[in-house]
Amino acid sequence: xxxxxxxxxxREELADAALRLLARSGIRSVTTRAVAEEAGWxxxxxxxxxxxxxxxxxxxxxxxxxxQADYVRGAIQGSDHxxxxxxxxxxxxxxxxxxxxxSLLRIFLIFYAEAGDDSETSDEVREYLRSWRRSVTRxxxxxxxxxxxxxxLDPVDLASDLIALADGLAIHAFLDPEVLARSTERATALLxxxxxQWRPTPAKSDAASA
Amino acid sequence: xxxxxxxxxxREELADAALRLLARSGIRSVTTRAVAEEAGWxxxxxxxxxxxxxxxxxxxxxxxxxxQADYVRGAIQGSDHxxxxxxxxxxxxxxxxxxxxxSLLRIFLIFYAEAGDDSETSDEVREYLRSWRRSVTRxxxxxxxxxxxxxxLDPVDLASDLIALADGLAIHAFLDPEVLARSTERATALLxxxxxQWRPTPAKSDAASA
Numbered sequence: 001x002x003x004x005x006x007x008x009x010x011r012e013e014l015a016d017a018a019l020r021l022l023a024r025s026g027i028r029s030v031t032t033r034a035v036a037e038e039a040g041w042x043x044x045x046x047x048x049x050x051x052x053x054x055x056x057x058x059x060x061x062x063x064x065x066x067x068q069a070d071y072v073r074g075a076i077q078g079s080d081h082x083x084x085x086x087x088x089x090x091x092x093x094x095x096x097x098x099x100x101x102x103s104l105l106r107i108f109l110i111f112y113a114e115a116g117d118d119s120e121t122s123d124e125v126r127e128y129l130r131s132w133r134r135s136v137t138r139x140x141x142x143x144x145x146x147x148x149x150x151x152x153l154d155p156v157d158l159a160s161d162l163i164a165l166a167d168g169l170a171i172h173a174f175l176d177p178e179v180l181a182r183s184t185e186r187a188t189a190l191l192x193x194x195x196x197q198w199r200p201t202p203a204k205s206d207a208a209s210a
Numbered sequence: 211x212x213x214x215x216x217x218x219x220x221r222e223e224l225a226d227a228a229l230r231l232l233a234r235s236g237i238r239s240v241t242t243r244a245v246a247e248e249a250g251w252x253x254x255x256x257x258x259x260x261x262x263x264x265x266x267x268x269x270x271x272x273x274x275x276x277x278q279a280d281y282v283r284g285a286i287q288g289s290d291h292x293x294x295x296x297x298x299x300x301x302x303x304x305x306x307x308x309x310x311x312x313s314l315l316r317i318f319l320i321f322y323a324e325a326g327d328d329s330e331t332s333d334e335v336r337e338y339l340r341s342w343r344r345s346v347t348r349x350x351x352x353x354x355x356x357x358x359x360x361x362x363l364d365p366v367d368l369a370s371d372l373i374a375l376a377d378g379l380a381i382h383a384f385l386d387p388e389v390l391a392r393s394t395e396r397a398t399a400l401l402x403x404x405x406x407q408w409r410p411t412p413a414k415s416d417a418a419s420a
Contacts, residue, residue, distance in 0.1 A: 112381060112385060113237065164379040172374050175322060
């Protein structure tokens with residue numbers, strides 16, 4: 001039993017070392033030797049914990065997904081928030097605003113780029129995006145139940161649009177400080193625009209006549 | 211004179227070989243040897259055309275940017291299109307819908323991920339995004355002049371939002387076939403939502419009272 005715990009913990013340590021390297025110096029820096037050195041181990045030790053270099057990378061991706069999920073969960077928690085407010089907080093939690101989120105965004109960009117090659121990475125990335133979409137869909141359905149978003153709209157479509165927008169803004173903010181400086185403001189402004197469309201409108205035909 | 215032309219052409223050939231490798235097998239596959247082989251040259255020949263491996267990569271990125279710019283220019287051309295229609299065509303031209311655009315999107319994702327490390331790549335990527343933003347801004351200003359978009363809106367803000375949305379949708383479509391299947395439809399639907407907000411509304415106060 002303690003041995004299994006140790007094994008899991010060691011794999012996490014090594015995956016975290018790989019994530020630090022990815023954030024710092026990109027995919028080409030993540031060699032078996034460099035990861036071992038970063039973790040303070042001998043190069044041979046890695047083979048006891050991972051079947052292959054790719055196995056290590058996929059495990060590192062899972063750690064990154066878990067970290068982001070924990071962070072987002074923390075950011076939107078609070079029993080006093082209504083569903084729409086939680087949706088706003090979730091959008092904001094996707095933007096790269098500090099050291100932590102910038103590192104993580106870079107890591108995801110690397111795995112997005114790698115997903116073209118490797119089917120396991122591709123599966124994990126797709127599952128990450130789908131899980132993000134499911135979370136947003138659930139919040140939208142809750143907001144529809146609470147009468148905050150029109151029930152005529154397809155929650156999955158809305159969720160797809162929102163996460164594409166959030167990820168696009170985050171990626172451009174990461175790549176251009178000019179965008180970064182305004183990304184939180186833009187995300188808020190855009191949500192306001194979209195929300196005005198989502199609002200249930202019992203008197204739609206009157207508004208259209210203006 | 212013919213020698214200079216040759217030199218330029220050889221560099222393009224090698225950069226294109228690097229782009230093919232990037233699209234096919236990712237950044238780790240782009241070694242000097244592999245690029246030479248892909249182009250049908252001896253490995254030593256590359257050093258006559260590029261100062262470094264990085265020089266080759268940056269040159270390849272410039273070729274990718276040029277290809278995308280040519281494609282977009284072709285897609286939105288047509289003297290019978292009004293500015294808003296050109297904006298719609300430009301949005302559609304950013305989505306990965308065929309072999310060509312999927313390869314190119316993957317190449318851009320790789321350079322986005324690389325931009326974290328290398329300042330030259332980072333400068334090129336930033337300039338690419340800014341140039342995209344400038345094109346969209348120009349179309350928005352033209353649409354404002356034509357009375358199709360409210361002149362109260364900041365064209366640069368709108369342009370930033372639109373390209374973030376377009377790139378986010380394109381990247382998610384690349385990563386998930388479920389999103390790909392609906393991305394064109396979603397881009398169109400979202401533009402319709404946004405356009406309804408952009409429209410000049412001389413009788414805004416009446417509409418709000420409904």
